[in-house]
Amino acid sequence: MSQVVVITGASAGIGRAVARLYAERGARVALVARGEAGLEAAAKEVAELGGHPLIQQADTADPGQVEAAADTVERLLGPIDVWINCAFTSVFAPFTEITPEEYRRVTEVTYLGFVNGTRAALARMLPRDRGTIVQVGSALGERAIPLQSAYCAAKHAINGFTSSVRLEMMHQGSNVHVTIAQMPAVNTPQFSWVRSKLPRHPQPVPPIYQPEVAARGVVFAADHPTRKQRYIGATTAATIWANRLAPALLDRYLARTGFGSQQTDAPAPPGRGNLYAPADSVPGTDHGAHGEFDDRSHGHSVQAALARHPAVTAATTTALTVAAVGGVRRLLGTRST
Template identity: 55%
Template sequence: MMNSTSRRVVVITGASAGLGRAIAQAFAREGASIGLFARNRERLEAAKVEVEQLGGKALVLVGDVADAQRVEEAAAEVEREFGPIDVWVNNAMTSVFSPFNQMTAEEFRRVTEVTYLGAVHGTIAALKRMLPRNRGMVIQVGSALSDRSIPLQSAYCGAKHGMRGFTDSIRCELIHEKSRVHITMVQLPAMNTPQFDWVESRLPNRPQPVPPIYQPEVAADAIVWASHHRRREIYVGLPTVKAMWGNKVSRGLLDLYLGLTGYQSQQTDEPERPDRPANLWETVPGPYTAHGRFDARSKAFSTQVWLSENKWGIGALLAGGAAFTAALCSARRRR
């Protein structure tokens, strides 16, 4: 899945801040050539400097993933500059923290256009180039909310459910065509990113990720790892595993639990500022980076991710240990 050069070519949407910025840094440490796609040029230029300081190359691509034509143009720019795209990461998102009955149709449409259709547009642009070459990988940045919805984020949950649905459909088609192109979805827990300072909100208090919270580097490293392995789906963090498997077992009980706790768990005790910026319709200026304001409460490591990435080695070690123990017991019985 490598380009003809020693550098892999990667495109990351939503790359100017938050998780996308952390993903860019993680790929840069491998020396990748990276197309950085987002709306805010100032932060993209800062991300480009970071990428190049870490050993990668970067191309700034200003645009909105809701614009399919601009996504296609960006893909063409990357291939003119760096060569064939090896990995495409659909990460761009937006949301609205609001009860559904206070949402407008326009807000719902905009979240869907960015979070769901943005991934569709990116996948179209990527597969257009990867399928004829019979190589490449598309990574969908998902969420535990792609399976287990929570209150106050109906548009975002719907978009992530949609992302999972169309990804599963494409995967079946790739199998039918015996294609070497791979598509995977990385399901994430609550992340410490700036989105909670700029996502549109009608909540009385400041929004927060539902604890426990993870640093974006945990997910970024898992995404880079996924780009080297042909896994169908990867769960990041034990809360993701619990939410998604718990939803398969007892959806009704989770509905009840989240109905009672889901409002409070998504808000801090601090009242929201009336002049708070929102990035739903246009980019919010400011020097936002990968991290949000929850560093003191965020985990920088996930044992679950480590176990998932090393499961075959661990399995072999356990099997070897069991065989050794059985042989030892057998030798003792023969004495």
């Protein structure tokens, strides 16, 4: 029998790319998101690739909508095997320019949406004593950067929340697994549709990876869920370990470079973003998996491939970390002269 997989944030970006991979396996894929156009396009792709799609239009910030979606999935597709939390929204702006309402909304979707999804999944998986939950995390869940305080806070919260839940299930001796796939900068549509108050167009901090790299990492984490977390992309591993070894150096580096590196030379895009309403709410507004930075994005990650072989992972991570710390030291030394 094919797997039943629930993906929140499935209408675009990483979630959309993950849905395609499960479709190629012939999985029954429940696509959860707010935007109608993106969901319809994702469902068509899943069917064309050999999967069995089910659209569930829902706002993950609302626990009632998430619970209703889970009920429908189990009634129409069967018991849920894998639940992937990926939905998010954000605001690009200095903290002092983000309103309390905006901050609350980012937190409700990007953090509490994961809590709501995890709760709905566990309510069904724990009685059966099987199932896997994958949280799509970020290197920014450990190393915060400027202009993304709400997003960084939510990703930090996801790490703490997931670790606590994981320990509770270990105490119970449960065969349900929860793991996190920590992401690098990924070329998704978010940089065109999230709310921004920056003077120039937002961009991911290079190096940038394509959503397919992220998706392969998510699916691998779901297939091998016993590890607490997995790092996707060399920059994720290097950033997290460099932050543990030399946090003060990274503070100085990001304070100097973090504003400019997150903006292109182009003017800011028009509109108010997808904070309160989906960017793909009407026909013809599907955004797909990729953002605007295809010409600058990597379709493969050597680190992610090596991470599938534990014997070489530690040595690779150590080398990347030493290189990252050394690079920051050299840059700060050059800029201080």
